[in-house]
Amino acid sequence: MDTKKSSKQQKTLKTYRTVIVGAGPAGIGMGVALKDFGVYDFVILEKGLIGSTFLKWTTETRFLTPSFQSTQFGLLDLNAVAINTSPAYSSGKEHLSGPEYVHYLNRVxxxxxxxxxxxxxxxxxxxxxxxxxxxxxxAYYVAEYLIWSTGEFQFPNDRPFPGAELCIHNSRIGSYRDLLGDDFTIIGGYESGVDAALNLAMLGRETAILERGTVMDSKSQDPSVTLSFYTKQRLDETTAADGIRLEERTEVKKVTHGGNGAFRIHTGSGYYESPTPPILATGFKGGEEQIHDLFYNTGGRPQLNEWDESTRTPNLYLAGPHVMHQNVIFCFIYKFRQRFGIVAHRIATQLGMDTDAAVKLYRRHNMFLDDLSCCQEDCKC
Structure with missing residues (x-):
């Protein structure tokens, strides 16, 4: 590593072969993959602490995907980012909280x-x-290869319509116990919206969910676009769900102030009134927003080639939940980790390294997905 002082900027100059930006699951997993493929000259830059966005999760939030220690049978924990590791083993939990997952990442x-x-x-x-x-x-960090792995949580979609500034995005709620009031309206009815409603209902609060599409009767097998079975099970098992009203095919156009301090939520066919600030469960933008000019975009998604490399900027790679190929959305850890080996293999190959053993290892653990035809919905029963 070359280190100098810039007399003009008074900043250190640091040179690496590869820089990874973001030390969440995507960045940490990519770091392990680079090492497994023989690439050691790299650094991971994190603007906060390792996994810090998980520490900002609402206190009640838990992982949807269960963790299970099954590595001895060659099956990787669904939330693991590296081979022979398991969040379930490190935490003793199946559905981890944010801080529990941070503990796992630090262990890795x-x-x-x-x-x-x-x-x-x-x-x-x-x-x-x-x-x-x-x-x-x-400092200035100089690198031939850049892997952008900043995730989505720190980039909430908090301005989806006029008046959204009157609302509170669910990612900015510390704990549902801290919210004042007994009656809430949630805009957005997928996982984060239903999770918010369930947690509020467990506290004895009434909730209405306004969802522009349909979520309960979706025929899709992909949890990226429909409610997970875990969430549906939670709805079925708790009597508190009686306090939840779901209004599907209800698209919110804007939010304004109503009378007596209430909030008026306007839809295409009328309006709803909420005595408390509406909760936005409207998802997140991609973490690559900061460097959007280095990507071509299609439908709000960065264009990537077969190695998850920007089609506009050579040697710039994207890792994490905003990766998408052929309508396959890699938004869960067990999905996007299958592309770590693809990126690491590409970089290592360009550096002239023999990657055969690493590719075989990653294929054996379902961490090297280069055939997207296997991602089609084909569950028979």
């Missing part, structure tokens, strides 16, 4: 000796000839 960093630089927020990214130059508060 320690066990695999990953070079993570915390509290290094990337302020600008510039492509100069073959290299990327990333500016932080105290």
């Amino acid at each position: 960093v320690y066990e695999f000796q990953l070079p993570v630089h915390e509290e290094r927020e990337v302020m600008t990214v510039v492509k100069r000839d073959r290299d990327f130059v990333l500016e932080t508060v105290d």
